[in-house]
Amino acid sequence: MRWAYITKTQREFHVRMSNLLALMIAALATSIAPAFVLAQDQGHSLESDLHDDRIEGNAVRWFAGEPVGWRDELGMRDPLVRIKLLGINDFHGQLSAGRLVAGRRVGSAPVLAAYLRAAAANAPDRTIIVHAGDHVGASPPASALLQDEPSISFLNLLAGKGCRYVDVRLGPWNPSYRQPRCNVVGTLGNHEFDEGTTELVRLLDGGNHAEGPFLENQWRGARLPYVSANVVDAGSGQPILAPYTIRVVDGMSIGFIGAVLKETPTIVTPSGVAGVRFLDEADTINHYAWLLRLLGVRAIVVTIHQGTIQSSFTGPTDPNLATLTGPIVDIVKRLRHDVDVVVSGHTHGLTNALIANAGGHPVLVTQAFSASTAYADIDLAISRKTLDIVEKSAVVVTTWADDGPGLSPDVAAAKLTATAEERVAPLVKRVVGVAAADITSVESPAGESALGNLIADSQRLRTNVQFAFMNPGGIRADLAAGEVTWGELFTIQPFKNDLVSMDLTGAQIRMLLEQQWTATAQQILKTSGLTYTWNAALPVGRRVVEIRDASGNLLGDATNYRVTVNSFMASGGDGFLILPSGTNRAVGPVDLDALVEYVKSLAQPFSAAIEGRILRQN
Numbered sequence: 001m002r003w004a005y006i007t008k009t010q011r012e013f014h015v016r017m018s019n020l021l022a023l024m025i026a027a028l029a030t031s032i033a034p035a036f037v038l039a040q041d042q043g044h045s046l047e048s049d050l051h052d053d054r055i056e057g058n059a060v061r062w063f064a065g066e067p068v069g070w071r072d073e074l075g076m077r078d079p080l081v082r083i084k085l086l087g088i089n090d091f092h093g094q095l096s097a098g099r100l101v102a103g104r105r106v107g108s109a110p111v112l113a114a115y116l117r118a119a120a121a122n123a124p125d126r127t128i129i130v131h132a133g134d135h136v137g138a139s140p141p142a143s144a145l146l147q148d149e150p151s152i153s154f155l156n157l158l159a160g161k162g163c164r165y166v167d168v169r170l171g172p173w174n175p176s177y178r179q180p181r182c183n184v185v186g187t188l189g190n191h192e193f194d195e196g197t198t199e200l201v202r203l204l205d206g207g208n209h210a211e212g213p214f215l216e217n218q219w220r221g222a223r224l225p226y227v228s229a230n231v232v233d234a235g236s237g238q239p240i241l242a243p244y245t246i247r248v249v250d251g252m253s254i255g256f257i258g259a260v261l262k263e264t265p266t267i268v269t270p271s272g273v274a275g276v277r278f279l280d281e282a283d284t285i286n287h288y289a290w291l292l293r294l295l296g297v298r299a300i301v302v303t304i305h306q307g308t309i310q311s312s313f314t315g316p317t318d319p320n321l322a323t324l325t326g327p328i329v330d331i332v333k334r335l336r337h338d339v340d341v342v343v344s345g346h347t348h349g350l351t352n353a354l355i356a357n358a359g360g361h362p363v364l365v366t367q368a369f370s371a372s373t374a375y376a377d378i379d380l381a382i383s384r385k386t387l388d389i390v391e392k393s394a395v396v397v398t399t400w401a402d403d404g405p406g407l408s409p410d411v412a413a414a415k416l417t418a419t420a421e422e423r424v425a426p427l428v429k430r431v432v433g434v435a436a437a438d439i440t441s442v443e444s445p446a447g448e449s450a451l452g453n454l455i456a457d458s459q460r461l462r463t464n465v466q467f468a469f470m471n472p473g474g475i476r477a478d479l480a481a482g483e484v485t486w487g488e489l490f491t492i493q494p495f496k497n498d499l500v501s502m503d504l505t506g507a508q509i510r511m512l513l514e515q516q517w518t519a520t521a522q523q524i525l526k527t528s529g530l531t532y533t534w535n536a537a538l539p540v541g542r543r544v545v546e547i548r549d550a551s552g553n554l555l556g557d558a559t560n561y562r563v564t565v566n567s568f569m570a571s572g573g574d575g576f577l578i579l580p581s582g583t584n585r586a587v588g589p590v591d592l593d594a595l596v597e598y599v600k601s602l603a604q605p606f607s608a609a610i611e612g613r614i615l616r617q618n
Contacts (some may be wrong), residue, residue, distance in 0.1 A: 022598055058102045061398045064374065068352045069097055069393030076390055078383035081252045085301065086116050087366050087376035087394075089132035090189070093139025093151045093173040094371040095417040105401035107372035109154050109417050110409030115397065116158060116256030118405040119377055120183075126249050129158055129184045132367070132496045133260055133305030136193025138202065138294030139489045140210035141428045142420040146214040150420040152203060152490065154216065156223040157412050159184045163224045163428060167330035168205045174241040177225045180248040187239070187258030189305035190230060195493065197240065218232060227303070230284035231263050236275050244288050246297060252382045254299045257285050261327065261346060263305040267473075269497075270571045281306060282334035290340040298388040301341045306331060307367045307607040309349030311553075314455040328365060337361045340389040342377060345370075352376070352396050364392045376396045376566055428487030432596055436605035440478040441595060446534070446616035447516075447524025454608040455493070455591075456528035458598030462589065463501045463573070465562040466549065469512065470526040471574050474566060474591075489595050498592045500570035502582030504563045506547070506555035511578045513544045523574055527613050530555070535617040547618060566591050 097108040107159075120127035135155065143151045156163075162181030167174060170298035192200050202209065206221035213219060229243035244257045262278045281304060288299050308326025328344050328351070334343075337359035344351060348370035354362035366376035374396050380389035400406050441451045452470055460468035476493045504512070513532060516523055517540045533545040545557045555561070565579060567587070572580045599606065 012102065018268070018308050024461040045578060052218055061101060061374075064350045064352060064369075064396035064398065066352075067393050067395045068354060068364070070354055070364065071390070073382050074182070075386065075388070075471055076381070078385040078390065080381045080383060080390070081250045081253065082123065082126065083249050083380045083382060084127045085121065085131065085341065085343070085376070085378040085380065086119055086127060086129045087343035087368055088112070088116075088129070088372075089305075089343070090134040090305075090348050090370035091131065091136075091151060092191070092371050093136055093143030093148055095142050095150055095413075095420060096140055099371060099373055101398065106406075107374075108401065108409070109372060110404045110411075110414040111399050112372040112375065113154070113158060113402045113410035114408055114414040115399045117410060119375070119397075120534060127183060128247055128249070128254070130188045130256065130301065130303050130343045131155070131184075131188025132303045132343045133187050134191045134345060135189070136185060137189070137194045138494050140494070141424050141490050142506040143415065144490070145424045145427070146420060147199075147209045147212065148203060149212075149214050149216065149219055150416060152222050153416055154413060154538045155186065157185060157410075157416065159223045160258040163484075165206065165220050165223050166204075166225055168201055168226070168241060172242045173526075174242065177227075177242040177245055179225055179248060182224055182247070184223060185245060185256045185258075186222070186245070186302060187303045187305060188226060188228045188260050189592055190260060190264045190268050191370060193264060193268045194275065196272050197276060207352070215416075215423065217487060227256055228260060229257050229288050229598050230259045230262065230279040230281055231264075232279060234275050237277075240276060243284075244292060246292070246295070251386065252299065252384070253297045254301060254382075255289075255295075255297040255609060256302065257288045257292075257302050259285055259302065259304040259306070261304075266575060267573060269568050269573065274603050278618075282331045285331075285339065286334070286336045289336045293338055296387070298338070298433050299340060299382050301343065302335075302339055302343040303343045304328070304331070305345045307344040307347040307349070308351055309347050309367075310351045310353055312428060314445075324353060324355065328367075332357055332363050332365060334358055335363065338568045339363055340367070341392060343376065343378075350396060350602075352394050358590060361498075366394050366396065368396045369398075422486075427443045428485060428490070430486045431483050432486055432489065433599040433602065434605040435479055435481050435484050436607040436617070437481045438478065439608045441472070441475045442478075443524065444610050444614070446614040447522075448610050448612070448614040449475075449526060450608040450610050451479060451492070452526025453528065453611060453613065454598075455595060456477075456526045457608075458530040458595045459499055459564050459566075459591065461598060462594035463499055463564040465501050465529070467527065467529040467561060468564040469528075469569070470566070471576070472523055472526065473574060474568065476525075484599060489599065490592060493592045493595055495566075495568065495591070497566035497568050498587050499564050499589060499591055499594060500567050500582075501562060501586045502570065502579070502584050503560045503584045504578075505557065506559050506561065507557040508578050508581065509561060509563070510544055510547060510557070513547065514541050515576050515578060517541075517543060524614065531613050531615065533617060537618040593611065 071202045099107045160183040177281040204222045228241040259281045307328045332355045335357040342365045344367045351367035368374040378394040441449045456468045456470045532547040534543045
């Protein structure tokens with residue numbers, strides 16, 4: 001157990017300063033207009049959500065189950081109200097079973113629901129489920145082919161009697177968001193914007209999709225509030241959803257502020273974020289934490305779609321905490337002292353740590369892997385005297401399907417999942433080929449993968465161009481040996497991206513390849529039709545040594561070449577900013593269709609391998 005304590009002297013100083021600050025704020029509030037304007041941060045990041053589950057093992061999951069906590073010893077003498085938060089993130093429509101961790105079955109909606117209900121039973125009427133975005137998008141067929149409505153229905157199943165449907169079209173100050181006894185709170189991730197804000201609002205607010213109805217004859221939307229503070233209308237500057245909500249448990253108020261990574265426009269197709277702006281996360285959170293304090297709320301939780309990945313260790317103290325880095329760390333370090341807990345997401349990994357905020361106060365930060373395979377079990381104690389959190393601790397619990405609550409999957413969630421699977425089964429189960437062996441996205445030291453080669457080849461041949469490039473973040477699963485179904489290929493490429501062909505010069509292709517690296521990250525594109533060599537010891541921006549076409553000829557800087565990428569990349573997604581300058585653009589077909597047709601055309605059983613298309617020096 002890793003615990004941090006606050007001494008009596010530290011607490012007394014903290015209370016005196018907090019009271020003084022509250023008086024100053026109250027005085028200022030009478031003279032400061034409530035309008036709030038933030039300059040949009042134009043910083044760029046290549047941070048992207050990736051599935052890291054394949055590198056997990058029992059050691060990481062065991063470490064995740066070790067408690068981390070903080071306690072104000074003096075505050076523990078006050079009358080207390082104990083509250084439980086259950087944090088989930090990056091569900092990505094994972095209704096169905098099939099995921100493995102260390103060879104064991106894990107996750108699915110019925111299993112996750114069983115764990116959450118079992119945990120909530122330990123704190124009846126005092127449990128709040130918090131999700132940190134990407135609940136939908138990049139989803140398996142049982143959710144995605146039904147416009148992710150089943151995934152929202154899953155949240156509705158978890159929602160208690162205090163939750164009700166909301167009308168997000170009425171604006172962020174909609175009275176229907178005031179649900180003080182609702183036991184579920186959600187926020188937006190980048191994937192909630194995949195199909196634009198109109199579809200986002202429909203999914204949350206209700207109304208049948210053009211291809212619907214699906215499982216419900218009249219889609220009613222989400223029976224819980226979503227909060228998002230830093231996504232604002234580009235015209236009015238107002239948040240598109242309620243920025244925060246307040247929950248009341250046994251007389252104690254808890255504020256929940258929502259946020260999403262400000263770099264969302266760099267990892268979402270431009271049409272998906274048209275008409276909205278993404279503000280600096282810390283500045284926005286601090287503003288609404290200030291407002292909540294004016295309303296008398298002292299216990300504040302942030303649910304944010306941004307994160308980091310914390311590795312495991314075996315010693316008596318955690319050396320990772322001293323060097324823990326990543327966007328969420330930078331955000332937490334800038335937060336006001338009012339923020340107590342941050343439920344994070346986006347990086348699909350583990351975080352359970354205490355990170356000091358701007359005032360040096362430890363903030364409990366969690367992230368529970370992804371895709372229904374875990375949840376953060378967070379225990380809070382709130383002082384009835386100060387109204388603030390005086391104790392907080394968390395463990396990240398893996399949702400094993402072969403143990404504990406997983407042995408008794410939730411009946412309602414199982415029925416929902418079975419209904420969704422049955423609806424899409426005719427298409428999903430259609431066999432399109434036979435794989436001779438597993439084809440994975442595991443990369444060579446140079447960054448090449450067998451599955452990446454297969455996908456890039458399908459795109460190049462389907463569009464009849466010289467070269468094709470595939471971004472690694474768009475490959476969402478591996479391909480197992482044996483019969484290959486349409487559903488498996490959909491799970492690998494679930495985004496419905498169009499393929500875009502264009503002309504690029506040799507110099508522009510070199511620039512494209514150089515944009516695989518930044519000072520802090522790399523994303524190695526999967527290629528077809530060319531080979532290239534890069535040197536890891538060379539500076540960023542000058543790492544590509546040579547590029548050759550399929551005949552072995554060096555590319556000419558001034559020569560035009562025909563290239564295909566997906567529509568996400570073509571618009572500059574993932575930081576490949578040279579691609580929007582491509583000329584003579586032609587759109588179509590959809591990337592999944594190209595992959596399905598290519599697999600069907602191959603001699604069966606088919607295979608793919610790492611071939612040396614990408615070579616690395618140093």
